[in-house]
Amino acid sequence: MDPFSALSLARNVIHFVDFGTWVVSASFELYSPDGISTNGELESTMHDLIGICAGLEQPDDPIDEQVASKPELDLITSHLIS
Numbered sequence: 001m002d003p004f005s006a007l008s009l010a011r012n013v014i015h016f017v018d019f020g021t022w023v024v025s026a027s028f029e030l031y032s033p034d035g036i037s038t039n040g041e042l043e044s045t046m047h048d049l050i051g052i053c054a055g056l057e058q059p060d061d062p063i064d065e066q067v068a069s070k071p072e073l074d075l076i077t078s079h080l081i082s
Helices: 003-030 037-057 070-081
Strands: none
């Protein structure tokens, strides 16, 4: 076996062992009673987003009940077109 092949094989073995160690330690951390800190952060963010989405789904003032005069509508459309 030439030296470069041996070096490449050694590097791949070390990389495989390093990755395996990372996977095992991450799984132990994930399934520990405390969990990982990012789970709490993700859960908090999820609840915030659910609250925001609920507000978007049910507006306080439905569009059907809003009334705009013809000049107001013309002004709005002129800004949208330009």
